[in-house]
Amino acid sequence: MPALRLGQVDYINCIPVYHALEEGLLVSDIELVKGPPTKLNNMFLNSELDITPISSIEYARHVDKCIILPNLSISADGKVESILFFSRLPLTELEGKTVSVTTSSATSVVLLRILFEHYYHVDVEIVSASPDLDAMLARADGALLIGDDAMQAHRVVLLENRDIIVTDLGEAWKQFTGQKMVYAIWVVRTELAKTAPHIVEQASHLLYESKLIGLAHRDALVQKAHRRSGLPFEIVDHYIDTIHHDLDEAERKALLTYYDFAYKSGIIEERVRLNIWSE
Structure with missing residues (x-):
């Protein structure tokens, strides 16, 4: 074989x-x-x-x-540190907005949809894009990145003190369900x-x-x-x-x-x- x-x-x-x-x-x-x-x-x-x-x-x-x-x-049990949503507004204020999601992910895109519908109770339009934070946020009000891309983008946001809210979806899922992801x-x-x-x-x-x-x-x-x-x-x-x-x-x-x-x-x-x- x-x-x-x-x-x-x-x-x-x-x-x-x-x-x-x-x-x-x-x-x-x-x-x-x-x-x-x-x-x-x-x-x-x-x-x-x-x-x-x-x-x-x-x-x-x-x-x-x-x-x-x-x-x-x-x-992960709570914070995962590599499944991150970047936005200039809190997620609860994204009603009717457009959010961009990485083409690298499947599970995390669905997780974001679930959280928007059942936890944050907002309706958004989701579009797919290559994993580039600046390009994604230039065209949308939020951006989902995963893996090394997410961790590297988060580090840049912190180092440059950007006015961006970073939401860890693992932590949000834990708050919503009390469970691991x-x-x-x-x-x-x-x-x-x-x-x-x-x-x-x-x-x-x-x-x-x-x-x-x-x-x-x-x-x-x-x-x-x-x-x-x-x-x-x-x-x-x-x-x-x-x-x-x-x-x-x-x-x-x-x-x-x-x-x-x-x-x-x-x-x-x-x-x-x-x-x-x-x-």
Whole structure:
């Protein structure tokens, strides 16, 4: 069988899971394919990847095409620091305004829609744009950025003391629901799970082991995150503690709550059941 094609979100939030694989600390027959979330989503849905972290909302839209791998997620409990909404007005004052959202994201765009409708109770027009804060705010009254783009933009806003309100959507979700937020989960193609379950079992164990090794090499993670993002050590050091990669009961409950609101908002057509490998 050819090497498994494994997606890797090209943000520092994935470094803890992939560090051991990148550094050869684990032997595996895997091809790593890097890209932003939306690119990996599309590649997976077009059968160009076998396993990938997929935006949480895309699992809900394509439950027939994938099975969730256990013990893995990109999540946070409250502030996430990398899913940020920038605006010159408070979100409650954006009624009838236009907001711009990054083309790099799927889950966070839906999260923003849910928060606007059910938490802030305002109606806005949402348009997509490339992740460039200045360009986005030149054409809209608010801008959503994710990942390294969001963290770098936030640093510029603080350093230049710009008159911009920065809202952490993870923190807003926590205030609204009292729960964690799960931004991505690892999935395997349903077809592969049916035809080669032993391969999937091996890959599931490999990724979990890679995560454990990565978390045990924290200093190396911080060094790598600093090199890749250009962000100061103290920021990436704190961020490594902020982002979690578990999929326990609290994360599953939070994921289902997110799906329930997506259903109420008409974003998905049916309520979602979590189909997790080996369960």
